Amino acid sequence: MDRESKDILLKGPVAAAWNDASYVVKCFRAKPPEPILPVPGERNVLVTSALPYVNNVPHLGNLIGCVLSGDVFARYCRQRNYNVLYVCGTDEYGTATETKAIEEGLTPKEICDKYFEIHDKVYKWFNIDFDIFGRTSTTHQTSEPCIKTSNHLFLDLAKLQDPVNELFMKSSDQGVWSNNAKIITSTWLRDGLNRRCISRDLKWGTPVPLDGYTNKVFYVWFDAPIGYISITAGYIDEWEKWWKNPDEVKLYQFMAKDNVPFHTVVFPASLIGTKKPYTFLDSISSTEFLNYEDGKFSKSRGVGVFGNDAIDTGIPADVFRFYLLLVRPETQDSVFSWSDFAIKVNAELVNNLGNFINRTLTFLGKNYELVVPPVFPNDGDIHFLEQINVELQNYIENMEKCKLRDGLKCILSISKLGNGYLQAGEPWKLLKLNNNADK
Incomplete structure (x- = not known):
């Protein structure tokens, strides 16, 4: 010119x-050479998507609700020259994993290994560009179950209501929150927080490291969000530069609306309780639900389009990505037709x-x-x-x-x-x- x-x-x-x-x-x-660390003075964006359950094949609703949305936002941030770390992984603990293991005649570890590979294959085919895709499972001990009176560990949310409410008011005002996330969180806080049991009598999970809690594991919805931190720690020794750096890092989290209270109330409360300077949620993008034709996606009945089905259609992944973004249920339920x-x-x-x-x-x-x-x-x-x-x-x-x-x-x-x-x-x-x- x-x-x-x-x-x-x-x-x-x-x-x-x-x-x-x-x-x-x-x-x-x-993408910078690994490891990716926050850069002082730059816009550092920490992106997470809700950890998908490892006991099934993800369907298109799972994809747009968390991992695809997080991927698109992370790509946008990189194109804007922001410094980005996109963290995800499989959620491998809980009753559903043990039940699936019994159903297939495998151990929980074997089930997790099997479905981790399936998830990894599906996400790679969909061009999901994680910086870290890890797992929540760790070395554990097991014992024979028996019927007995059981003591459990509780998170006393009532004592943390004021700081959680303060964090909610600040974050939802200064950050970007989906409307449903605001409504769900404000409802929990309005009704008053109560003690919440965070342990379970299961063999498969993260052991409770306290005397008197032998053979108990943490409840998956208390344990799973901490997986973002542990997965990052498995990627880099200097994980605290992302997760204990609130002045330099903005945390964006992507999920479906049913995951909201565990990320806006329970997870922040557990971090606040440590009295350490964690990087708290800044923005949350929570979708409504994606339905399938005239009904709902159903894993048990095999209704809908699952990751392996999408691969088998011969339709390029980017075509599915395009349509899922076009019908992303941002403000109300939408339909894959x-x-x-x-x-x-x-x-x-x-x-x-x-x-x-x-x-x-x-x-x-x-x-x-x-x-x-x-x-x-x-x-x-x-x-x-x-x-x-x-x-x-x-x-x-x-x-x-x-x-x-x-x-x-x-x-x-x-x-x-x-x-x-x-x-x-x-x-x-x-x-x-x-x-x-x-x-």
């Missing part, structure tokens, strides 16, 4: 568009976004050897850039608020504008008319 043309662009509302476009060139951040899947993929992914990318690259390849030529903007071009800038700003605002579905819609609006711009300008006709590619 020559200086005169650039001066035209830098006058008026389009200036922001030019500045944003210039920033985009340098903002794509390659095969007929709607076909309509949306053809209309938006293929005919809109795909068409825009294809015709643009084809035109540049055919006429300019894939090098963008100098720009000589007219009034129509400047108006077009102003429209693009509006959508770009909307995209950034939505993504910063974890509104991933609305962010995708902004991208589709940009490609629609691009298609309209090409169709109206018909640059291929101008080239033929002038017989000069420089025009």
